[in-house]
Amino acid sequence: MECDTDGFFSKAEWIAKTIRRYSAVHVVTHIDADGLTAGAIACRTLERAGIAHTIEYVKQLDEPSLERMAGEGSKLLWFTDLGSGLSRKMGELGLDFVITDHHIPEQSREEVGAQGQKHLNPHHYGIDGANSVSGSGVTYFVSRAMDDANRDLAGIAVVGACGDLQDTRDCRLTGVNRDILTDGKAAGVLEWQVDLRYFGRQTRPVYKLLQYSSDPIIPGITGREGEAVKFLQELGISLKEGERWRSWIELGHDEKRAVVSAIAKLLLSKGFGARSTGRLLGEVYTLRREEVGSELRDAKEFATLLNSTARYGNPDVGLKICLGERGELFESAKMLLSGHRKNLVEGLQVVVDEGIVEMEHIQYFHSLEYIRDTIVGIVTGMMLNSDSVRKDIPLVGLAHSEDGKTKVSARATRDLVDRGIDLAAALKAAAAQVDGVGGGHNIAAGATIPRESEQAFLSILDGQIAAQISARSGGV
Ligand SMILES: [Mn+2]
Structure with a gap:
């Protein structure tokens, strides 16, 4: 489909005009970093427009929750970072709704238009929702259309x-995401530069930044604290400033250059090609109004902090931080973050202990209760990025959730997507066959299924992936 950004922006204008006519709105958002930022943008926008508002968070939108909302009065419902997979049902239930989402929509632009839906989704305009704009971005464009002063929400x-990893494919944000960057720069809230892409530039001691490096992996150093320390010492980099560990942002230009070229040299000498070294550097995004050295100063670190509030049942903490609250609330978010890090490390160990089962076209692990259903997707992605997993078939993670169901997360590589794999379509179809619900993106998708249907689901999914590959290669 040809890219129609004008159409996308004019739909945003139209939705903005419609929202202005309401006096009360209920925001429903996704419980992850993109969802929290989307929800925060919606709430701040409504607040500035003098519209009364409430918010709720959901892991995965399903028909029963829509039916509940239908019975709850006359407010406008604003779905952010979710909703596009259930817009038909919303229409059938007679809901009064707005959707600003980037997940693959079930209805076409024509259908949505014919029903007069206030439904903004980049896929309807040939804009790639996996890389070019996220749920928070789509919501931002409606917010900007409501009031130019909302450009300060670009940060x-x-x-x-x-948070949705849209900067990973090209090592920079692309597409209409760049419009958001431009706005943020003009509003004085954002700046960006090319720098080392590893996580933790603001807050981690430099050796930890290297020890936890994953994209690309540094052979002999990733996962090895002692080697990371030695590597830096041999380059003459002082690790401490007085008693305090130095972070990446405290290094001088020459020190940074020495580290980057030493890593590049090491990668090349170990046979990692230009593709690997090319991923060392990329754009990094700085929130100019946040304190230097804080988790909130770097966009990726901010997103991780938000994930660690949302995924442990405290999305309100994350939302309030997005809305500018600090102090004690920020301290409790940092506590959640250190717990989150610990859980991720333990989660990876669970996968190693439980082992990965290979089927013909997928591989999976089952973490039972040992990994929270809210972080099994992150663990699956980290696992697929690690050295120890096959890259030629998607990885699926299963976890038991508290409500007695099973949460499924699937992750693919870019190569697999290029070869025709679409996890959103496969999970949606496979989940539907076992009375579950699924969807997401081609490269990363999720589902919730009845616990007793796990094996049936996995075999159907295996068949779905087989069919996608064979359809693309023109095979039988
Ligand atoms: Mn999202």
């Missing part, structure tokens, strides 16, 4: 995009 919109 948290970029946090949402980074």
